[in-house]
Amino acid sequence: MPDCAILLIHCPDQPGLVALVTEFVHKNRGNILNLDQHVDNDLGHFFMRIEWELGEFTIPRGKISEYFATLIGDAYGMHWQLEFSETKPRMAIFVSKASHCLYDILQRYAIGEFDCEIPAIVSNHESLRGVAQRFDIPFHYCPITKENKVVQEEKTAMFFEELRVDVIVLARYMQILSDDFCRRYENRIINIHHSFLPAFKGARPYHNAFNRGVKIIGATSHYVTADLDEGPIIAQDVAHVSHRDGVNDLKRIGRDVEKRVLSKAIYFQLQHRILPFGNRTIIFN
Amino acid sequence: MPDCAILLIHCPDQPGLVALVTEFVHKNRGNILNLDQHVDNDLGHFFMRIEWELGEFTIPRGKISEYFATLIGDAYGMHWQLEFSETKPRMAIFVSKASHCLYDILQRYAIGEFDCEIPAIVSNHESLRGVAQRFDIPFHYCPITKENKVVQEEKTAMFFEELRVDVIVLARYMQILSDDFCRRYENRIINIHHSFLPAFKGARPYHNAFNRGVKIIGATSHYVTADLDEGPIIAQDVAHVSHRDGVNDLKRIGRDVEKRVLSKAIYFQLQHRILPFGNRTIIFN
Amino acid sequence: MPDCAILLIHCPDQPGLVALVTEFVHKNRGNILNLDQHVDNDLGHFFMRIEWELGEFTIPRGKISEYFATLIGDAYGMHWQLEFSETKPRMAIFVSKASHCLYDILQRYAIGEFDCEIPAIVSNHESLRGVAQRFDIPFHYCPITKENKVVQEEKTAMFFEELRVDVIVLARYMQILSDDFCRRYENRIINIHHSFLPAFKGARPYHNAFNRGVKIIGATSHYVTADLDEGPIIAQDVAHVSHRDGVNDLKRIGRDVEKRVLSKAIYFQLQHRILPFGNRTIIFN
Amino acid sequence: MPDCAILLIHCPDQPGLVALVTEFVHKNRGNILNLDQHVDNDLGHFFMRIEWELGEFTIPRGKISEYFATLIGDAYGMHWQLEFSETKPRMAIFVSKASHCLYDILQRYAIGEFDCEIPAIVSNHESLRGVAQRFDIPFHYCPITKENKVVQEEKTAMFFEELRVDVIVLARYMQILSDDFCRRYENRIINIHHSFLPAFKGARPYHNAFNRGVKIIGATSHYVTADLDEGPIIAQDVAHVSHRDGVNDLKRIGRDVEKRVLSKAIYFQLQHRILPFGNRTIIFN
Known part of the structure; x- marks a missing residue:
């Protein structure tokens, strides 16, 4: 190369x-x-x-x-x-408890599919510390409460600056970032939402998909903006489901779509193939 | 058989x-x-x-x-x-101007893929009369205005009764049926909506999809109820699109999905494989 | 434009x-x-x-x-x-008895999705004459036997020259063209083969797919060369099938894939988006 | 449950x-x-x-x-x-050097998606020992040469008997098992082959796919029989590729399909949803 x-x-x-x-x-x-x-x-x-x-x-x-x-x-x-091309992007990852996206990212990183540095994994739970350790990546426990949210975010932002973080991935991170934080990393925070947006925005998309009786479920990776689930879409995909699939099946089938769609967005990002413009993205691939 | x-x-x-x-x-x-x-x-x-x-x-x-x-x-x-199995369902079709779903249905009918009778094609425009004639199916021009809507629907309902219509297909019919009509044919009217519902309900879904910058578009076949685009979903599918696709490309790519998804629903219906329950469907296939 | x-x-x-x-x-x-x-x-x-x-x-x-x-x-x-862009390509179509691809092509042509002239439909059977007539396209019955094959092909080639045919589509045409004819129209004859090549080359791909117990079936559009089913591939797609699908179901489901994959290739061809090179194609889309 | x-x-x-x-x-x-x-x-x-x-x-x-x-x-x-349902199947895994399928399996196992015991991971290379250790699963290095192949297999078979192994997964294991071993575990060894079988059997399917210029690549999970890549197919899927994708891109894109298709087969197997019959499978799902 x-x-x-x-x-x-x-x-x-x-x-x-x-x-x-x-x-x-x-x-x-x-x-x-x-x-x-x-x-x-x-x-x-x-x-x-x-x-x-x-x-x-x-x-x-x-x-x-x-x-x-x-x-x-x-x-x-x-x-x-x-x-x-010689400069490896520095990518931080936010997680909560779900491990499927994190493992998928780290396995790709481990075999060189993702050409980047991962200086930090930050989580509001301790559960995935072990996963980070297995891949020798520093794990930072950063619990969030209503009271400490502003302070914790500010500390994280400063920490990321220190680490010279270029891109942030929310790998099923269950906290909403403040407008301020989003603006600071405009078009550099990638989220995975577990529905084919704009359907089923917000919380509990699989429950809502089940209740609506849909025959496909999906996932959407997008840049995070101050408007929840409204940022520029990078990648989307779906899976077919049937009446036999209960909410837990939707979650299980959905995990497959989520990790694939998130990793696709990360791949484009690391290769500098995404040009966001307004609320859309041009993907040169 | x-x-x-x-x-x-x-x-x-x-x-x-x-x-x-x-x-x-x-x-x-x-x-x-x-x-x-x-x-x-x-x-x-x-x-x-x-x-x-x-x-x-x-x-x-x-x-x-x-x-x-x-x-x-x-x-x-x-x-x-x-x-x-010996009784062929009698299926009426509503159309407006778009021909792709109609051709798709009639070709399948002509080669025996759809095992039914088609006693009537009804349209609020004259444009597709020729298509109906090519397949030897009676075509009924039934123009709709604000003023005549109630009367025309009533006449159509009576006409369908005479024809002993079992199932009604809206093959890109651009009129909204009255609650009354919907109830009369509960779970027997199949519509194709040109989006992956519940996203982009209502008018101009491709324009809205384009404006949202989505990376997939879709189509949904569903039973028609009094609530617009809220009836039980029968089948859904999507196609991948990119920033290169303008609204007209979305329409073109979408037509392929629409006709496939509508014909899938009709196939299930004619084989008595659909059991609607509340706002969902059990598809035995 | x-x-x-x-x-x-x-x-x-x-x-x-x-x-x-x-x-x-x-x-x-x-x-x-x-x-x-x-x-x-x-x-x-x-x-x-x-x-x-x-x-x-x-x-x-x-x-x-x-x-x-x-x-x-x-x-x-x-x-x-x-x-x-102002010069409309002139496209001739070969068919046998199956109508699904032909209807699909002609419907797209009728609504302007295919920007071309269709000066002739040629068939070794009379069955689809009516379809051609419905779309006001000259239909030529050209029966093929072992004895007359060479002569009939030569006549067709001359006829196509007269008609200034630019591109030829084999829309489920069940005859093999001679090497000579293939060379004359190198990279200008598009065929649809009813399998995901290189699997199930030659005759009866659905039977062979069924016998192998595959879980996907597919279709491939490609340029025709002297080597049967070996020409440069333009487009491919698949559909999922299950043990419930017998050979006739594979054929039914396959028809949907065939018509979509053939029409995709035609669309690229008419827009001059295909650059064949050796046994591969560059598709600029 | x-x-x-x-x-x-x-x-x-x-x-x-x-x-x-x-x-x-x-x-x-x-x-x-x-x-x-x-x-x-x-x-x-x-x-x-x-x-x-x-x-x-x-x-x-x-x-x-x-x-x-x-x-x-x-x-x-x-x-x-x-x-x-109360008896957890005992599943052994064979690997070589590629980690993507193994990680995918173990992550699903870790979160309870795969309801089984994994008493052993066996490999002809040391490379994935660390991965096994991270998930606390015994790893057995079992190098294979022409000379020791028969003995090593015999030892493994006895070892698996001791461990009361019910099902064996070849997660990109690059060795061919002997007929004897295959028969001993008839319809209980699941392999992932990196092509849409029956296309591209044997070695280097991505190279062959590239050379043929295909527009889709795929993966196939199947039971292992004495005939290489000829066993009953359990699941298959594909991904679309383009002229832009070189062999390494096919491998990268293919990894996604491989892990998804292998894990799908394992899921069916662990739920006792597969009934093999001749060279086909009935999947009750």
Whole structure:
């Protein structure tokens, strides 16, 4: 895997954008490995992901952003995010008691499917300390009550800053984060909700699915925003169920969907393939 | 295909029900071809579908219901429905302008996949008359306005009575039926809604799905009740979509799901495999 | 939908290809609407699809190919195919007796989902003449025997030349085309095979699937080559089945998969989204 | 969960079988909780699963089999298997180096989704010892060479006998078991093969899938027989892939399918829901 730069760009659409960006890379001797672009015609908005080898690139790594801004980005009102394949994202995980998503994440991490560092697992329960230990990841017990919630969150946020956390995963974490915390990590907190949103928002989705008599259940991974279960959706999937499945069956079948859908979102995130825009996501895959 | 009786039963659960019913069939020289039962433990309710050959059955066809009531059904508080495989259900279809579900239904009918009679296609538009004619099915133009709605529905209901219609399919019919009409054909009107209910009830589900930025779209076939899009669900399925799909793509991809999900429900219905109970369905398949 | 050019390119990979092509389009005042590229690292091969508005493009339509060859294509050993969105592909359909794929195709054609002309439906049986007539498409009965096969194929080929046929669809056509015919329409004949290839090649796949006791059945659309069921795969899908499904159920459930998978391939083909390479396809979607 | 008996029966089909069995249970005061039957009309064979509460059942647990044989089973040429819900199956696991299936199994075991004992994990490599230890399961390193294969297998078989192993799971075990071993545990060894069988039997299915250019990959769980990858199929599933996916992507995406399909088979097995017959399985679910 060569050393690469990845640029995620979006801006109002106008002619010539692709040519401009590819020329910028090519003229400075970057070899384009992947290019994917998308124009949302309804919104008149342009989205692009470009990945190029840095081997002979003439602009130094630390100057790419500045040069891009000066030569192209500012003039065209672009928003962009620059990433380097060599820099491993640092991912913290929040959990409560359910272990299925956590195991799924850690197994993928252990075999190198998730190319990241995991500096901390934080939980409001002690139950999964053992799991964290088995994978040699620091576990932090951080109990939440109505009284201490604000303080605990503030401490966690400071702690994450110290750890230089890039992305946060809520792996069936049963607490609601404050608006403040959500804003601090805008589009960097990934949650798994155990329903095919927008159906069955909020608590007890499997009970509600059972009571509605649905024939499919699902799971949704999404960025967390201040509006509960309303953030940009990253991935969704479903499983077929029948009248034979009681609430506990829905939970059991649902766990399979949850872990798959959450891990899919994490994979995209770690590969810098997601470009959130408003309440939607562009997934370059 | 031998001549068979099909009995759909439900009642409060209690020990011995399966043995009682199988004994009734067996002692009277019916050969059981299929038996499927289900107990909903939460509701304490029992459901059963049993199908047997009538060849040597000693109770005459016209007396089965009476005998069953006297010997078993009444004593155990059973609700039941008796069907005969030799009697083809008579199915009327409502359509508006969209042709994909109608073609799908009629092609299946034409090759014998749907074992039924189709005595009438009724529409509030003229557009699909040609399709009906191609399959030699009487087409009735029945325009609906605010003013004539009540009268037109009443006329249609009488007309359906004349035609001895057993089941009604709304194949993307863009009118809401009155409570009265729904009640008259309780659990015999099948609708296709173009979303995975309970998400995106009501009008313009694809627009709403697009605006929410979902990664799956779906369709739901359900019995029609007085509560719009709230009736018992029969079948659901989804398709994966991406940021590349605009509203028109969602509609195009959705049509595939709609016709498949509607035809699945019709197939179950015609085979007497659906037992509706409250707002859910038991599908014996 | 503006007037567009679509260029499908492939060649040995080398640095700078994307930039070169985008520059060619941009400098000549073409507005790039879509660009998708792919590098197969194992094969060291480059693939690209680019679509641009012709409105202000300075190179005349009839000269684009020549200019592209001279300025870029020849120097880089590119193979390319140039299409125009305004030119409707002309698609001929072969059928035998099964109607499900044909109805599915014609319904999509009738509502404009398939943007093409259908100048002819050819069949070795009379059974589907009525279907063709209902959609006002010329139907040609072309019976095949061992004796007349070569002659009939030759006649059909000449007839298709006359009709300027661009693409041929085998919608459950139960005859094997000669190597000669296949070569004449290389990568332009789309077949639907009723199994998930490479499993159950050849005749009676549903019987073989049943005998093997599989829990999924499938369908595969692919380009036809001289090797039976070995051509480049375009699309595949499956359906879950159970021990309850006999051969006839597999056929019934399979029909749904077949028509969906065939129509998906046709859609890609008509949108010039398929780039065949060796025995695989790049699908730009 | 009450104490239950589960009877899996198959025999040549004949009238009255369901009634006979239900009467046997009912007359002896067993309360039927679940009954599912299936007749394969092509084979003229009858299959049944019946589950009843033992609470007031008048035949003692240890005598049920004898009574059933005398009163019904022998007279009708039935094969049957009697299980008790209170008896936890004892499941041994073979692994090599890949950890994804093992983690998936052990996580489900840890949370009680798999209701069994796991007395041993056996491997021809040391790599997964740590995983076994984390879940407090005895790990046995059992290296295999051409020379020691027969001896090692014999030792393992004796060891499993000692441990009273009921079912064996090959969780991506990269060794082929001898015919002898397979026969000893007929229909009790579950393997996961990383393709949708019968496609891509044998070694390197992902490489072969890539080379064939398929658009779906899959996995198959099946009972192991002396014929490699030819045993009765229990469960299958697939994932969609594209030209963008190289062999390593197929492996990554495939791991998700493998673990899901293997765990599904194990779940059915532990619930005594599988009735193998010839080279097919009846799954009562």
